[in-house]
Amino acid sequence: MQYSVSVRTLCEFTAKRGDLDLRFTPSPTALEGMAGHQHVTGRRGAGYETEIGLRGEFGPLVVRGRADGYDPVLRRLEEIKTRRGDLSRQPANHRALHWAQAKVYGWLLCQARGLAGLDLALVYFDLATQEETTFVETHSAPALQAFFEALCTEFLAWAEQELAHRTGRDRALAALAFPHEAFRAGQRELAEAVYRGAASGRCVLAQAPTGIGKTIATTFAMLKAAPSHGLDKVFYLTAKSTGRRMALEAAARLQEGEFAPRLRVLELTARDKACEHPDQACHGDSCPLARGFYDRLPAARADALASGLMDAAALRETARRHAVCPYYLAQEAARWADLVVGDYNYWFDGSAMLYATTAGNEWRVGVLADEAHNLVERARAMYSASLGQAALQPARESAAGDVRKALDRVQRSWSSVRKAHAQDEGGLQALPAAFVTALRNAAAAIETQLAQAAGAADSPLQQAYFDLLGFLRLADSFGSHSVLEVTQEAVRGRRAATTVRIQNLIPAPFLKPRFAAARTATLFSATLNPPRYALDMLGMPDDTAWTDVASPFQPEQLQVRTVRGISTRYPDRQRSAAPIAALIAEQFGAHAGNYLAFFSSFDYLELVAAEFRRSHPDIPTWTQVRGMDEARRGEFIARFVPGGAGVGFAVLGGSFGEGIDLRSDRLVGAFVATLGLPQVNPRNEQLKARLETAFGAGYDYTYLYPGLQKVVQAAGRVIRTHEDRGIVYLIDDRFQRPAVRELLPSWWRVTPVWRTGSAAAAARRYSAHGQAPGPRAGRARSDLEPR
Secondary structure, eight states: OEEEEEHHHHHHHHHSSOOOSOOOOOOOHHHHHHHHHHHHHHHHHOOOOEEEEEEEEEEEEEEEEEEEEEETTTTTTEEEEEOOOOOOGGOHHHHHHHHHHHHHHHHHHHHHHHOOOOEEEEEEEEETTHHHHHHHEEEEHHHHHHHHHHHHHHHHHHHHHHHHHHHHHHHHHHTTTSSSSSSOOTTHHHHHHHHHHHTTTEEEEOOOTSSSSSHHHHHHHHHHHHHTOOOEEEEEEEEEEHHHHHHHHHHHHTTTTTTTTTEEEEOOOOHHHSOOOTTSSSTTTTOOOTTTHOOOOOOOHHHHHHHHHEHHHHHHHHHHHHHHHHHHHHHTTTTTTEEEEEEHHHHHHHTOHHHHHHHHHHHOOEEEESSSHHHHHHHHTTTTTEEHHHHHHHHHHHHOOOHHHHHHHHHHHHHHHHHHHHHOTTOOOEEEEEEHHHHHHHHHHEEEEEEEHOOOTHHOOOHHHHOOOOOOOHHHOOOOOTEEEEEEEEOOTTSOOEEEEEEEEEOHHHHHHHHHHHEEEEEEOOOOOSHHHHHHTTTOTTOOEEOOOOOSSGGGEEEEEESOOOSGGGGGGHHHHHHHHHHHHHHHHHHHHHHEEEESSSSHHHHHHHHHHHHOHHHOOEEEOOOOHHHHHHHHHOOOOOOOEEEEEETTTTTTTTSSSOGGGOOOEEEEOOOOOOOOOOOHHHHHHHHHHHHSSHHHHIHHOOOHHHHHHHHHHSOTTTTOEEEEEEEGGGGHHHHTTSOOOOTTEEEEOOOHHHHHHHHHHOOTSSSSOOOOOHHHHHHHHHO
16 A cells, blocks of 8 residues: 655655744745746746656655756756745745755656756745745755655655554444444434535535534544545534534544544644743744754654544643644644544635645545534635724834835825725725735835844734735735725824725635535535525535435424514614513513523613513523623523523524533523524625625525524524423514525424513503504515614
8 A cells, every 4th residue: 555645745744853933934825926936937948847747656655746847958957936035034944845845856857757867946036026046956866866765764654654544544434333322313314415425526515403413423424434435634614612622522432432443633723722832932032832843843743643632632731741832733733633623714714724735735635514504704704804094003103214105105095095985986896006006015015124124023013014915815806705895983083094894795706616625525504594595605516415404303392482563673672672571581480490582782682681680680690791701601601500590691693592502401491582684784785785696685695594594593502302392482573474484494383472461561561652563564575674
């Protein structure tokens, strides 16, 4: 059995030594790098060859890659690197790595073409000056062969270990049995859909109800498919930390038993949470964990992988034993792990690490995205960026020379944005060319200064540079998928400062390459109905398979009551507080227990909670507040004790509207006092118009579907097992509308009820007209419009 490795991976593994050094070294984007390579090769003669595919073997090792360029007349092989800044400040281990790559390519070319020797050249192309700096060495074929074989020999023990691991892993996964005595209802259907997606190389969109065990079913199926369908890795992606914990628990369960596979399972965490020395810069002169990082990495890597489970705590402990940075140890471990668990951004973001590493190593991967109804909003945030006049001011005040002049030109160019915005009644359709040019020049000037100064970490200038770079990258790809928003506000008594935001509306164009790069990707959630919404908004392939798993729960387990005669529309919220409070109290009086009450905003929550506490002070309450950290969220959940009684007030779509598991009598009911429709504001109205043009479903895609997804998620907190029993009140007359009812789970048995007793009396008391507002007349669609 052969082991395939890229030239880059071979050289990084064997030739990279010394410090981890992340001082400011401006790195070109992938597009800039490609353009730089093309610029350099375009200067060469007619016979110059580019992108030369090369392959060589050493025992079971297959080394492959593409050399940048070769001049057969000069017999010179070139390794081209695009760069910015002062080349003399390049860390020595970077240059050594580049030479190692050039030498490996040199031997592979000599072997392929029977050459006795050749010149090797490192060509550094400065994107700012368009100048080349070239270093040339002459090598004989035997010397290059000796270098190649030395690297391969050093790597061979690792490769043989990896081959043994992969062989044993695949054998065990082929025989893997589901870790429970039997599948729950719906689990087998979901698992089969994931497996079929991996087998056929298709993506899958799966709607499956809460409580059936989606995490274990999908993870089992994707891992089971790995050996027969050549998956190198499985990536399990989540929106929240609770999802990561569930995935890690599922992986641990799959590895129980004498004959279970021994998987390498890695949890990726954010840099700010993993960093041991947040007050230190990431280089050997500052952080002790960066000093000699690559010298200690081999032992730390071997130790981490031997442990199998590399969650955040275990990886941190391993890093401490070897005195290396835990965050960058995790980045390295991702290359060798079987199952990687992390946030959506590691695959879907513009600078996603797992996506880039997959492309560079040509891995075949299976992607699982949990709670995928969150991905539309998350992806919009990934591909949006703001740039503010006031935010650039600290950098301008600290700058001098060419940088100060460049930032002064940016300040003057804001007037072109304001003028264009004022003249365009339909909203700014494009950024003024003069403004974009000024931003590019400022970014280049800052880049040059920071590179020469070796990068002053966390300086206003560096922050301005990253803000400019992020904004310009999205400006380069601006299109009908995004809009420009311009706002102005006074700052410290000065003239109003302008902010421009590139707001993504349709993430599909950015996400399509992510789906194309995976062998298969399954997106699953309890709320993906209708599937066309997710397919259109996320850019999933046309042949994506859709599966809608039937609920294992019986209608008798959950009473669903839609409350007529109470409006939660914005103008009616003040007078809705008393009848809602009375309704909650009536249900609590009929059956005391733990309840959750959901509202569309903190203001609405606080209004009803205050009324409830005033009128029913004897019933325990606890409320979600703005900005709750993880500890306070834990305290909120801890109030739902078995056998307890009280009401928790929460915001729909927030931390407690999904991803929490309150089984048995820890939660006996929920009240959802809203359709969850997003606010009517200029952005959402622009989104509505844009989606109407793109898909012919502006209102549904902007308001109705996202709102009802939140409602169903919140209601799904009540029934988690076959033994659970509970009740859900959907409070608003619009829940009677067919357009709404058809989006509710098919297994629900919905009963419309009118307010009775104290709820009706409260409504009469608080109605401005002596009676509570009933259902509005008019067309169904207009009655559903958020107000």
